[in-house]
Amino acid sequence: MRLVVVGGVAAGTKAASRARRVAPEAEITVHQEEPEPSISECGLPYFLSGTVSGRSNLIARTPEDFAGNGIDMLVRHRVEEIDAEAKRLSVLNLESGERFEDHYDRLVISTGARAILPPIPGSGLDGVFRLRFLTDADRIRAYVQKHSPKKATVVGGGYIGLEVAENLHRLGIEVSLVEAAERVAHAYGPEVAERVEAHLAEKGVTVHTGAKVEEFTGDERVRGLRFGSQTLEADLVVVGVGVEPSVKLAEKAGVEIGETGAIKVDRRMRTNLPDVWAAGDCVETVNLVSGKPAWVPLGDTANQMGRVAGTNAAIGPEDGDALEFPGVLGTGIFKVFDMGVGRTGLSEREAERAGFEAVSAGIEAASKAGYYPGAGRVFIKLICDSGTGRLLGAEAAGDGADKLIDVCATAIWGRLSCPDLVNIDLAYAPPYGPALSPVIQAATVLSGRLGRDDKGS
């Protein structure tokens, strides 16, 4: 049995490794367009500043490591076409320029997502970058090394933009951040977004919101940008306005694309084509709270999907032992300077859109016992369904936000209600939290609003 995997980052490498374990006799080949496989893409912003030192630290395994594990990892190989009927692939070796045919018995598509570069005049100027691949980071580092930019502008106030802003600031560059929406971190409610903006200001990053970049200016090298009547000087620009699933190859081969624009798969990660699975940032899944299709391109999810797809591809389409990937909650977290910002489930707006009557409560609490040294502050907001009390979502910002979000994600995964959380038995000691977790404090307030416990906290 010959298994071919297209794309060798998180989902693809996990699928190949799992398949290797499950089907020891299989031939396994991965075609990977970038020069390195299994890049930890989430670490790239930190590589810019040297917070993560050593390029090799971001490469989980080399082609040689894969070879040692019996996996043929072909880097700089672009799959140009899939003939699903004949089970054949047309491959371009980007190094030699040579084209050749490959074939498969089973195929896993893990072509990932790519950073959007909006059609802004001047995008082609030297000094205007995206950050998606390790090679992008290499280019930015080389540019910084060569030109020692003084002023950088980050376009996009989502998590990538915010992480990049922090890391450019760490290099001693004066950083502005420009966001087209009315707020940065606009996947979050206003309470979180305001806290992020205040924190950026405190750290010396200038934020422009409601600012749609119309032009990058310069002459070969970028010198600035313009939005509305405003101009900013900038000798380095990083555009982080989002990603889109890389699905053209699959679509052309007849793979069904879902309503989110990513590849449609079932719980076994099967596409509509026989013997073709897909996993990672190129596929859509279901949001388990809304029940609706969701596209959430994140490394941890890609890894989990890759495990399911790789196992199922290895055991074959008919095996009753197939694994299933149930869906996601839309959980995510990022760090911006000293602030953790995370969410899970639905935001208030998303909950309303999904047909829930949402009710929410946000509180600010100490992140440790108030008397314990180093106690910080953290904001947490819980969102629940007013009829059933079911917890629908949570957002947090501040010290220890990661723990609070993981607790809420687990609660949603277990379909707990907000009143269920009032007496939950979490771990308390002064170095780790206040006597009652901020989750419990918020749940108590929100339960009061639900009329489930109308005596307040």
Next chain:
Amino acid sequence: MRLVVVGGVAAGTKAASRARRVAPEAEITVHQEEPEPSISECGLPYFLSGTVSGRSNLIARTPEDFAGNGIDMLVRHRVEEIDAEAKRLSVLNLESGERFEDHYDRLVISTGARAILPPIPGSGLDGVFRLRFLTDADRIRAYVQKHSPKKATVVGGGYIGLEVAENLHRLGIEVSLVEAAERVAHAYGPEVAERVEAHLAEKGVTVHTGAKVEEFTGDERVRGLRFGSQTLEADLVVVGVGVEPSVKLAEKAGVEIGETGAIKVDRRMRTNLPDVWAAGDCVETVNLVSGKPAWVPLGDTANQMGRVAGTNAAIGPEDGDALEFPGVLGTGIFKVFDMGVGRTGLSEREAERAGFEAVSAGIEAASKAGYYPGAGRVFIKLICDSGTGRLLGAEAAGDGADKLIDVCATAIWGRLSCPDLVNIDLAYAPPYGPALSPVIQAATVLSGRLGRDDKGS
């Protein structure tokens, strides 16, 4: 309506404050034996070393604060007898020596727990202490100030003993720890206990296990101790061998005591006596995993119980809106030097004793993305029922153990199975964890052992 609360630490003060809010017209009096109310007892070990500075930081609210809130907080008042028939109390003012009668319409008993001082010869020597109340901490601090002890021995390797050992070590005192059981932290499995012992050794704390102290030696002031044929020099001893519920007052009044030795209450925190509730370290509850009575005296649980008891006492016994306290999981955590050590649910031994066929998996993982600076190590062990896969318990030790335990506690609270955790959508970013949470990694291994997913990780 006159509500009297006996005991003014976590449960008692929470009960009084909640009652105040729910029943604005009620007369509320708290009798508290120690000179200060609402002491943060969990912070006492850190007060010894000055890690928590300022005695007043450990007093959440003063009698004046309570008075401002319409609560009569009578400190240095010991309730000596409860006449439940007549609804009268006999009270001793410890300050004046005066005895007087009080009466109640409704009563909350929150007499807490007290530190056990085992009948070891020499326990009365100067320099042998327990640590339960702020006044105990005052005495230890005064002794350290006066005598500048060089060598301290902590008797007891549970969480209090370990916290005290760390904090005496921080004062520059040479610390030994003596534990009668074969391991320190013996509420945990051997993997955690070994890690704690290794960490103590690394920090320079000498540990003696299987060592039952037979005598404290000295002449007025303690000079050492003896176990078996061994002797240790020590000019300071802190005994932390556990606590017992303070139930004599209640028992004498006819309050039913449960099989754990603590006061028996229903989910509404009602005792068997009319108009008498109880809450906090003096009551037993149910372990929601084993279904069996459990006595887990901890500050956060006391707080939650106090809220339920105070609300219900305020609204009266017949009100359909009564709150319920469902029970506990036995979640706990402590810090010892740089290591967090936590647990939730049942240990393997407890699971077997409760009639489960337990199966477990322990893994060691990075606590952040491996390439991110400051990534530490953490051990996690999951315990589940082999038949159903239900998660029964978890233990963790190391960096970020608190987060992992809270995730597992929430999963148990939601009755999730171990296979349910394999694809759970937790929050990932390099500063906050490895791409797949150690919980997910351990769940994947354990699901393999369950035969639920026999392809391994």
